[in-house]
Amino acid sequence: MTLQPSHDPFADPLHPIYHFAPPANWLNDPNGLIHWQGKYHLFYQHNPAEAVWGPMHWGHAVSPDLVHWQHLPIALSPTPDGPDKDGAWSGCAVDDGGTPTLVYTGVFPESVNLATSADPDLRTWTKFEGNPVIARPPEGLTLSGFRDPCVWREGGEWRMVIGAGERDNPEANTPGKGMVLLYRSPDLRTWEYLHPLCERVFNPAETLPTGMMWECPSFFPLDGKWVLLVAAHLNLPVSLTVGFLGEYRDGKFTPGAPFKVDYGDRLFYAPQTFLDASGRRLMFGWLYEGRTVRAHRAAGWAGVMSLPRLLSLRPDGRMGCEPAPETAALRSRLLLELQDTDLGEENLLEGIAGTALEIELEVEPGSAAALHLQICTASDGSEQTRLAYHFTESRLVIDTTHASLDPEAAGALKEAPLGKPAGEPLHLRAFLDRSVLEVFADGWACLTTRLYPTKPTSTGLNLFARGGKAKVHSLKVWEMGSAFNPEA
Numbered sequence: 001m002t003l004q005p006s007h008d009p010f011a012d013p014l015h016p017i018y019h020f021a022p023p024a025n026w027l028n029d030p031n032g033l034i035h036w037q038g039k040y041h042l043f044y045q046h047n048p049a050e051a052v053w054g055p056m057h058w059g060h061a062v063s064p065d066l067v068h069w070q071h072l073p074i075a076l077s078p079t080p081d082g083p084d085k086d087g088a089w090s091g092c093a094v095d096d097g098g099t100p101t102l103v104y105t106g107v108f109p110e111s112v113n114l115a116t117s118a119d120p121d122l123r124t125w126t127k128f129e130g131n132p133v134i135a136r137p138p139e140g141l142t143l144s145g146f147r148d149p150c151v152w153r154e155g156g157e158w159r160m161v162i163g164a165g166e167r168d169n170p171e172a173n174t175p176g177k178g179m180v181l182l183y184r185s186p187d188l189r190t191w192e193y194l195h196p197l198c199e200r201v202f203n204p205a206e207t208l209p210t211g212m213m214w215e216c217p218s219f220f221p222l223d224g225k226w227v228l229l230v231a232a233h234l235n236l237p238v239s240l241t242v243g244f245l246g247e248y249r250d251g252k253f254t255p256g257a258p259f260k261v262d263y264g265d266r267l268f269y270a271p272q273t274f275l276d277a278s279g280r281r282l283m284f285g286w287l288y289e290g291r292t293v294r295a296h297r298a299a300g301w302a303g304v305m306s307l308p309r310l311l312s313l314r315p316d317g318r319m320g321c322e323p324a325p326e327t328a329a330l331r332s333r334l335l336l337e338l339q340d341t342d343l344g345e346e347n348l349l350e351g352i353a354g355t356a357l358e359i360e361l362e363v364e365p366g367s368a369a370a371l372h373l374q375i376c377t378a379s380d381g382s383e384q385t386r387l388a389y390h391f392t393e394s395r396l397v398i399d400t401t402h403a404s405l406d407p408e409a410a411g412a413l414k415e416a417p418l419g420k421p422a423g424e425p426l427h428l429r430a431f432l433d434r435s436v437l438e439v440f441a442d443g444w445a446c447l448t449t450r451l452y453p454t455k456p457t458s459t460g461l462n463l464f465a466r467g468g469k470a471k472v473h474s475l476k477v478w479e480m481g482s483a484f485n486p487e488a
């Protein structure tokens with residue numbers, strides 16, 4: 001039975017309007033991303049009955065342009081007595097010689113399963129009668145998890161990685177580690193385990209500890225390198241998405257140093273990537289909520305999808321990550337445009353207000369020590385979200401600890417070290433969508449956060465510099481429109 005909240009979540013002033021969200025209740029990981037017959041399909045982990053995680057279904061939506069969405073009926077539900085009786089967990093979609101095929105996790109126990117569709121619009125799915133196609137982890141491994149297949153075509157066969165991990169074992173003196181396991185198959189139905197594609201010991205003393213269980217791996221080539229993204233958890237203070245750039249040869253991946261895919265940590269989690277028809281590598285991630293479970297239940301919704309992000313390999317060796325160009329189609333009105341303007345103590349955004357905005361800014365430090373962008377500022381100053389960029393230390397900081405008077409939404413301080421040489425201009429794009437804030441800096445650094453202002457007047461904006469004058473090359477502010485287009 002599907003329970004719906006008695007009110008429309010889209011009428012809630014904290015519910016996003018231009019980020020994808022389900023009709024109601026709970027969303028987590030993006031699943032089965034595929035560009036099929038000219039349309040973008042987004043599946044997602046969904047509990048249609050409540051605004052909390054629970055028995056997982058695959059929600060489904062379609063878009064003609066990657067940013068405007070139409071909700072479709074649920075694609076996968078648990079089958080009583082089937083290998084997914086307790087939930088259809090995360091997985092991917094592939095084109096099996098013209099047959100759209102979902103490769104997903106069934107629980108419990110964790111297993112790999114298939115479903116295919118004969119519809120051009122992918123509305124209905126038939127589970128493979130031979131499910132599960134992998135019933136258990138490989139012999140000899142004692143895993144803390146075995147889930148979230150990511151499948152690709154390589155050398156005339158299918159390859160797959162599965163997220164896994166090993167807990168530490170003090171008796172055997174073996175440390176815990178995150179792992180992804182590599183498999184191959186001629187037909188998606190029979191699979192041979194090869195070896196771990198990548199594993200990494202969890203060391204809590206490291207600058208970026210990577211946990212004892214890697215969920216939702218995404219493994220793909222990017223402009224000559226290979227990228228492994230994993231949702232790292234177990235024994236971390238907070239889960240986070242970690243990336244590795246490296247070399248892949250003869251079934252072995254040699255990763256470089258781990259990096260944060262988003263400096264909002266858990267607030268951008270379990271991303272999935274896919275190639276569209278033009279060969280672009282696009283990524284969506286789950287934006288977790290920043291308030292209590294009680295608040296989720298009261299709101300009747302929880303979990304939002306990120307904007308589509310376009311990945312690239314940059315000349316400086318970093319993974320580039322920017323909003324897909326299609327996000328420009330979400331702009332409804334240009335509210336402000338300035339060029340070559342000094343930025344000092346005076347607020348350049350005086351008179352501009354809103355809660356669904358894109359702000360794009362290119363600024364040179366000049367003599368300033370820091371740039372401050374304050375959003376969702378209440379008229380009495382009692383609520384405010386604060387973004388600051390410190391020019392000399394090259395640090396981007398977002399502070400949501402004053403964003404809300406609601407005790408159920410404590411806020412957090414998140415920081416991205418941009419590592420820029422002194423004097424270089426900063427390029428920022430900030431997407432505010434009511435309770436969502438996604439910030440993109442210099443074409444690679446992403447920082448996602450959530451904010452829950454309570455006051456109708458918490459719509460004000462301030463932009464100023466401290467410690468001297470910065471030079472704004474360009475500043476644009478747009479009001480954004482809805483992602484839900486009935487024409488889609």
Ligand code: DQQ
Binds near residue numbers: 028029089105148215
């Ligand atoms: N969410 C899914 C799992 C996955 C986790 C269950 C990551 O398949 O490991 O909802 O958020």
